[in-house]
Amino acid sequence: MKGDDVVIVRPGGDGRPTLEDVAAFAGVSRSTASRALNDDAYVSTRAKEKVLAAAKDLGYFPNQAARSLVTRRTGAVALVLSEPEARLLDDPYRTSVMRAGYRELAEVGSQMVLLFVDGHEDLTRAMRFLEGGHVDGALVFAPHRADPLPKALRLLRLPVVFGGQAGNLRRGVHVVDFDNEGGARLAVEHLVAAGRTRIATIAGPQDQTAAVQRLAGWRATVLGAGLDPADLSEEADFTLDGGRDAMDRLLARRSDLDAVFVASDMMAAGALRTLTGAGRSIPGDVAVISFDDHATLAPAMNPPLTSIHQEPGAQVRQMVTTLMSLLAGADIKPRSHVLPVTMTVRESA
Amino acid sequence: MKGDDVVIVRPGGDGRPTLEDVAAFAGVSRSTASRALNDDAYVSTRAKEKVLAAAKDLGYFPNQAARSLVTRRTGAVALVLSEPEARLLDDPYRTSVMRAGYRELAEVGSQMVLLFVDGHEDLTRAMRFLEGGHVDGALVFAPHRADPLPKALRLLRLPVVFGGQAGNLRRGVHVVDFDNEGGARLAVEHLVAAGRTRIATIAGPQDQTAAVQRLAGWRATVLGAGLDPADLSEEADFTLDGGRDAMDRLLARRSDLDAVFVASDMMAAGALRTLTGAGRSIPGDVAVISFDDHATLAPAMNPPLTSIHQEPGAQVRQMVTTLMSLLAGADIKPRSHVLPVTMTVRESA
DNA sequence: ATCAATATTGGGAGCGCTCCCAGAACGCAG
């Protein structure tokens, strides 16, 4: 009776055109319009052209919710960073990871959804989000051994690839990691080759596997070179102040040290301050090599830091590749993919 | 005939329980289950308890796609960073923004979806994403005057709040910005009070409004103090090297300068290098004040930098507040909300 | 006991899309 014979351009509640509108405008059925838009097989070129034109004219954009309701795909992937807030702010490596993640995911047509997890409440929220079907899969960075997240994720039927060690999980997970131990070896070998004989280290917090591996690499290489690691190692928390204090302790105990391998650029900045303050020249008196090769920090230090370089792009790329295979239904057996690191030589060693 | 009388626990294609399953399990109707889960009014406590228990037992999580198909709400908000990749990597301010955005949005029950926009292709992708109904609104950082994004966004019927100037748009947009000019004034006044009379500046790229305002603030305050700004300003690109080179030029032209206001911490790091290299003591010969008060960089420099502090958390909080009002249908007239900045005094001035 | 209000429930419709299937149109050989 009412409006039955009136042309209603946009029947929808909000003003946006639907597929039905496009179809009507193009003079075809909803099905044909759908096929044209998703360039399926079996659509006449004529129909396709008409639909595409109509879509353009109407300013049509498919409703993602409706689509993913039926396809069971969201086109989104979560990037989960599980780490205390304080650490993250300081960490340019994570920034690179985000950026690379965005790029790589966009490349394969997925949207990145970033999740920060710091503390129990966040964990609950993140789990709910991941379980809620918002994303097709997740790339997860959870470097801390005590982190409950990796274990919790295993209960979800969601494809997950870890960047670096997955908490304390040793197997059954897809991992793309760097050769931390090899990086430490590279650094120490460089120092040994330069004739240094009392090579100290400032290790990272040993609740992180990466830090443990770097320390192990230092120790093994020092021993391998016939040198003595005794009294030459201190642990710090990856911060500037931590690095400075650790260097203080090291210097107090072994004022004769002639080189130090520091497990992160940030700690190296602190160590540099202690060394300079103590009147040591770098690299003259003490050679310094750090880890991360932070694009901003390492070259900005005085002197610029020789540092072990890890390529976040490569890591993320491999993670995305693995995740996409998983999403495509490939039956890859979970394994740890180890990426090589290199050394960027600057003035500090 | 087949399976008609068989109890099918999970009719769904994939294994996840639906609301219908929960309802059946709890012995109530789909409607009641929905009400219980969304704690609507008019549900008996008994029913509610049963439903909640059933949901828990079954491990039920609502399907977001289905929900937002009908509610027309996604529970997600985009955080858009429109800037060349290179800049972003270096910029810890952006990291803080992301983090604060995540926090603030989580607080109001929204999920943050991060979008990086660098170049035309990204812009297209971003627009499609934003138009596609993936998010309820957007928080946008587009500091470059020539950025086409802000203008493009106006065509969308999507609530948007900008952080800092919205490209070259002057009105009709919601903006939350910092008092860049006031910050510059703070810095210069501090230098003047310390008796400096030849106060130079290293300005940021003048295609960004913030950089323009900082330069303007410097000039106005220098003039206001009865000093002469001639020959004392150089422009750089916010990078370390840019800062170093600009300082070189400045020193070549006016070797008598006794203070410099640098528009970013990163450039200040470069300037410091030049100054130290030229044998100037800081702050003895030349006092340095920068902008950003980058949590990592400013205190890590030698000497630690006196810097103008802006609080990303406050900015983002205000942006989220405004966006939420917009989403709630409030008819706020677009305006620019200017936040104050403070000065963190360290050794460099 | 009786009635009107109020509290609670269940079913139907529909959000916008994709997929399936039956049928129409078209081609070309018999």
Next chain:
DNA sequence: CTGCGTTCTGGGAGCGCTCCCAATATTGAT
């Protein structure tokens, strides 16, 4: 001109949810 395979099209069903509305249960007052 018929038959059969191929290409193309349209309608129906349904994804899982929320909202509306009518139906029923409960309560308190008369």
